[in-house]
Amino acid sequence: MLLIEIVPDKCDFCGCCVGVCPEDAIELKEAEIKIIEDRCTNCSKCVWSCPIEVLKFNKEKAKEGKDDTK
Ligand code: SF4
């Protein structure tokens, strides 16, 4: 389950997040940024790397996910 969210229309495509992702899960093409769910481990390194808070870790979704496994 992908827990990282992208705030629409905020990204300035600086590429910082792409550089820190250990899974090569972020695609930056022309004017679009995308996280490849199958590769992402929700480690949050990209969230901390973004200088303008485009990427967010969805804590609520993370909690829901844990409840699903009960
Ligand atoms: S949460 Fe981690 S694995 Fe997922 S896109 Fe960000 S840096 Fe890559």
Ligand code: SF4
């Ligand atoms: S670090 Fe932030 S502003 Fe830069 S490309 Fe990634 S999401 Fe966009």
